[in-house]
Amino acid sequence: MKTPNRKKTLKRLLAYVRPYAGYTVFGVLSLLGLALITLYLPLLLGQGLIDDVLMKINENGMKTLNTLALTAVVLYVVKGLFSYAQHYCLAYLGHSVVRDIRNDLLSRVLYLPLGYHQSARKGEIISKVTNDINNLQTAVGQGLGEFINQVVTGVGIIVIIFVLDYRLATAACLVLPLIAFLVWVLSRRLRFLARQVQAKLADISAGLQEVLSGIRVVKAYRAEKKELENLQGENQRSFAINMKSTRIMAGVLPLIEVISVIGLLIVVWFGSKEVIAGRITAGTLVSFITYLGMTSGPITSLSRIISLFQQAFASAERVFELMDEPEEVSSEEAKAELVVREGRIEFQNLSFSYAEEEVLHNISFTIEPGEVVALVGPSGSGKTTIANLLMRFYNPDSGRILIDGADIAAVTLSSLRSQIGLVPQETFLFAGTVFDSIAYGRKEATRQEVETAAKRANAHEFIMQLPNGYDTLIGEEGASLSGGQRQRVAIARAILKDPKILILDEATSALDAESEKAVQDGFELLKEGRTALVIAHRLSTIKNADRILVLKDGCIVESGTHDELMALGGIYYSLYAAGDAAEA
Numbered sequence: 001m002k003t004p005n006r007k008k009t010l011k012r013l014l015a016y017v018r019p020y021a022g023y024t025v026f027g028v029l030s031l032l033g034l035a036l037i038t039l040y041l042p043l044l045l046g047q048g049l050i051d052d053v054l055m056k057i058n059e060n061g062m063k064t065l066n067t068l069a070l071t072a073v074v075l076y077v078v079k080g081l082f083s084y085a086q087h088y089c090l091a092y093l094g095h096s097v098v099r100d101i102r103n104d105l106l107s108r109v110l111y112l113p114l115g116y117h118q119s120a121r122k123g124e125i126i127s128k129v130t131n132d133i134n135n136l137q138t139a140v141g142q143g144l145g146e147f148i149n150q151v152v153t154g155v156g157i158i159v160i161i162f163v164l165d166y167r168l169a170t171a172a173c174l175v176l177p178l179i180a181f182l183v184w185v186l187s188r189r190l191r192f193l194a195r196q197v198q199a200k201l202a203d204i205s206a207g208l209q210e211v212l213s214g215i216r217v218v219k220a221y222r223a224e225k226k227e228l229e230n231l232q233g234e235n236q237r238s239f240a241i242n243m244k245s246t247r248i249m250a251g252v253l254p255l256i257e258v259i260s261v262i263g264l265l266i267v268v269w270f271g272s273k274e275v276i277a278g279r280i281t282a283g284t285l286v287s288f289i290t291y292l293g294m295t296s297g298p299i300t301s302l303s304r305i306i307s308l309f310q311q312a313f314a315s316a317e318r319v320f321e322l323m324d325e326p327e328e329v330s331s332e333e334a335k336a337e338l339v340v341r342e343g344r345i346e347f348q349n350l351s352f353s354y355a356e357e358e359v360l361h362n363i364s365f366t367i368e369p370g371e372v373v374a375l376v377g378p379s380g381s382g383k384t385t386i387a388n389l390l391m392r393f394y395n396p397d398s399g400r401i402l403i404d405g406a407d408i409a410a411v412t413l414s415s416l417r418s419q420i421g422l423v424p425q426e427t428f429l430f431a432g433t434v435f436d437s438i439a440y441g442r443k444e445a446t447r448q449e450v451e452t453a454a455k456r457a458n459a460h461e462f463i464m465q466l467p468n469g470y471d472t473l474i475g476e477e478g479a480s481l482s483g484g485q486r487q488r489v490a491i492a493r494a495i496l497k498d499p500k501i502l503i504l505d506e507a508t509s510a511l512d513a514e515s516e517k518a519v520q521d522g523f524e525l526l527k528e529g530r531t532a533l534v535i536a537h538r539l540s541t542i543k544n545a546d547r548i549l550v551l552k553d554g555c556i557v558e559s560g561t562h563d564e565l566m567a568l569g570g571i572y573y574s575l576y577a578a579g580d581a582a583e584a
Contacts, residue, residue: 009316016097017140023096027089028148034082035152037075039160042290086145094141102133105319111327114393123206128322131201132315139312147305154298157291164288165280168267172292175263179256193245194307194314200238202318207231249307264292338411340419340500342369342404343531345390350399352385359385361554363399372527374534374542376575377551383535387503390533392416403501421499421530425537427486429478434463435470437478437489441497449496456525457492459485495525502532539576548572 017024109125161169211218211227218227271285345367352360360382367373375383388394390401392408401408408416429437438453439445450470454460462485466472478486494502504527527534536542543562550558550565550572558570565572 006313009313009320012320013097013136013140013316016100017093019100020093020096023089023093027086027093027145030082030086030089031145031148032152034079034086035149035156037079037082038153039156039291041072041075042287042294086149090145091141094137094139094144097140098133098137101136101319102129105129105133105323108323108325108327112325113327114388116325121202121206121209123204123209124202125322126209127198127202127205128315128318131205132198132318135198135312135315136319139308143305143308143312146301147309150298150301150305154295154302157295157298161288161291164284164291165271165274168271168274168288171270172263172267174266175259178259182256189248193241193248194311196241197238197245197311198314198318200234200241204231204234204238207234245307249304260295264289267292335410335412336406336415338403338406338408338415338419340404343500344369344402344404345501345531345533346402347386348400348402350386350389350401351397352382352389352394353397359554360389360396363554363556365549365556365559367531367533369531370529371546372532372534372544374536374545374548375551376536376539376542376548376572378575381551382554383551384505387422387505387533387535390501390503391420391422419499420501420503421494421497422503423487423490423494423505425505425535427478427483427490429474429481429486429489431474431476433468433471433473434466434489437474438470438492438496440493445496450492453492453496454489456495457488459488459492462488491525500530502527502530504532504534539572550575 106129109129158169158173161172207230211231218224268289271280271288274280275282275285347363347365350360350363351358359380363382363386365373375386377383385394389396390408392413395409403416403419430440435447435450438450438459442449447470451460454463454470463470463472472480474480478489481489534542534545536545536548542548545562548558548560548562548565549556550570552571558565558568558572560568566576
């Protein structure tokens with residue numbers, strides 16, 4: 001992994017801040033007003049109250065005291081207004097920046113190639129979209145305002161104490177280089193730990209995502225204890241890193257405080273001598289000590305904010321790493337729109353490899369308009385890869401695929417995939433109603449169109465028996481439906497889309513006889529009048545295919561109808577015979 005460029009990360013973050021410059025400027029100006037009032041109050045107490053009132057007992061004392069009291073009230077009211085303005089403006093800035101970053105990240109995630117999603121851990125992606133962006137929100141919405149406030153306050157304190165008495169200020173500032181060094185060392189170490197913390201959170205999220213996705217297998221193999229130990233192990237490692245960061249903060253902050261107190265005691269001792277000698281007033285010393293006491297706030301706050309910023313930078317680097325993954329539609333604008341009129345599909349000298357392993361080698365065949373072609377072969381022979389290449393989930397190493405004479409690499413993904421209906425082997429239904437699941441590919445579909453599609457898929461009858469019919473909630477991944485019911489809903493979804501080309505990954509082996517017949521009848525209706533590519537799992541279901549292609553080791557080794565291939569007595573005959581024996 002390449003080392004993140006901190007300046008580049010900061011520049012990209014500022015690009016998200018720029019559209020909200022007005023809120024930023026107004027929030028910062030409010031912070032400046034707030035800091036100036038905070039800085040003025042000790043002068044009001046020291047030189048105003050002590051020197052002008054308490055140390056000068058005369059007839060004007062009460063008048064001065066009343067003026068000071070009224071001034072203090074006004075200042076606190078104005079301070080409250082500034083505090084509200086800066087909190088609102090910077091919170092709006094933080095929420096807006098995070099919203100924009102999350103929108104861009106979600107857009108990038110959904111348009112990343114299928115290959116990325118198959119290799120990446122889903123839990124880590126979720127962690128970046130949630131935990132990492134939440135860290136950015138905290139830093140921008142809260143940490144930024146506090147950082148500016150503390151910097152302005154700290155600088156203001158230094159300027160004022162030098163104006164009050166440069167000798168006392170010089171003595172007080174002797175400890176500042178040591179404190180600055182400690183803060184610098186702290187920030188470097190915390191940044192490294194922050195990246196480790198975020199990585200461990202992603203590991204926990206990814207592990208939990210995997211366990212929950214496979215919870216049936218976990219329970220079937222009584223592996224709860226094993227998986228719990230794995231998750232608790234990751235949690236313990238995250239705890240250890242967090243505690244390492246905590247130990248650093250817990251050790252450095254008291255050290256900074258001790259150094260600050262030593263500086264303060266030096267000032268008190270030396271300042272008291274100056275008051276006794278009459279070279280400064282008691283009010284000036286009180287103001288000076290008050291300002292010096294206020295330095296602990298900026299010092300400790302800046303140490304904590306630096307830790308917060310280090311976490312935010314680590315999170316930003318992880319978020320931008322994901323954003324920088326190339327989209328599958330990065331150059332779609334210049335491509336033509338595909339219009340399928342006949343539905344002829346041509347595979348010309350197609351080869352494809354996963355990493356270094358060749359899966360398809362010089363494949364060539366044609367599917368005529370309205371023809372149903374089935375792909376059969378041993379596991380790993382390349383059947384699903386051919387379907388994935390037709391959908392352009394991947395791009396071939398060599399060769400091309402034509403639809404009605406148009407190279408699919410030269411057309412937009414949107415126009416290509418809108419013409420193809422896919423019924424996958426593992427039926428996936430999104431949480432929502434039955435109606436939503438069927439209308440997934442056509443959000444504008446009417447109730448009548450959805451019901452018609454369901455009837456053609458042999459799904460209408462069981463849907464009407466559900467508690468709320470088409471408005472029944474089916475749960476995550478359609479958990480409340482049986483396997484056969486999910487398949488029929490998926491067929492209805494494809495029928496409603498009304499594609500010119502169909503990819504059918506037949507998955508009936510796990511269904512009972514009644515469900516299999518209903519699903520198979522739905523498949524037959526779905527294939528009518530369409531060019532269909534069928535990936536066969538049970539060879540008995542494709543006997544009526546117009547043509548059957550037999551794949552082995554990434555090559556087409558046999559081609560023909562069911563009867564022709566059976567008469568040939570080759571690989572298809574052996575697979576079919578083995579399938580009959582297994583079913584018997």
